[in-house]
Amino acid sequence: MTELISKLELKKINQLILKIQQLAQKVDIFCSALLLQAWRRIYFVSNKKEVYTSLKKRKGNCLRCGRCCHASLKCQHLEYDENGLSLCKVYDRKPTMCSLYPYNENDYFYHLRPACGYKYYDE
Numbered sequence: 758m759t760e761l762i763s764k765l766e767l768k769k770i771n772q773l774i775l776k777i778q779q780l781a782q783k784v785d786i787f788c789s790a791l792l793l794q795a796w797r798r799i800y801f802v803s804n805k806k807e808v809y810t811s812l813k814k815r816k817g818n819c820l821r822c823g824r825c826c827h828a829s830l831k832c833q834h835l836e837y838d839e840n841g842l843s844l845c846k847v848y849d850r851k852p853t854m855c856s857l858y859p860y861n862e863n864d865y866f867y868h869l870r871p872a873c874g875y876k877y878y879d880e
């Protein structure tokens with residue numbers, strides 16, 4: 758009986774640890790996305806020429822997954838069409854920083870790099 762109770766407790770402890778790990782991962786993604794959003798703006802302001810040169814090396818296409826539009830907080834202009842593809846409500850006048858994403862090989866939200874349709878390397 759004592760063994761059963763301790764097994765049940767172990768199971769609960771493991772579940773709690775798993776939940777804490779999942780929460781920590783979400784916090785990590787959220788914070789790193791916010792930091793990148795701040796950093797990429799600062800970098801762009803002082804390296805515009807390099808950014809536009811780098812953009813010419815960008816391969817692939819946007820897959821309209823919309824993930825970069827809610828990497829941290831969801832953009833208020835993001836919508837999805839009936840096929841589940843992202844739609845920008847202000848596409849014709851969207852912010853420069855949105856249209857430049859990703860502007861070089863380091864300008865990726867790290868958790869989105871594998872899924873993004875834009876590439877700088879042959880992956």
Ligand code: SF4
Binds near residue numbers: 822826858872875
């Ligand atoms: S993550 Fe990449 S593929 Fe997805 S919407 Fe953003 S730019 Fe497009």
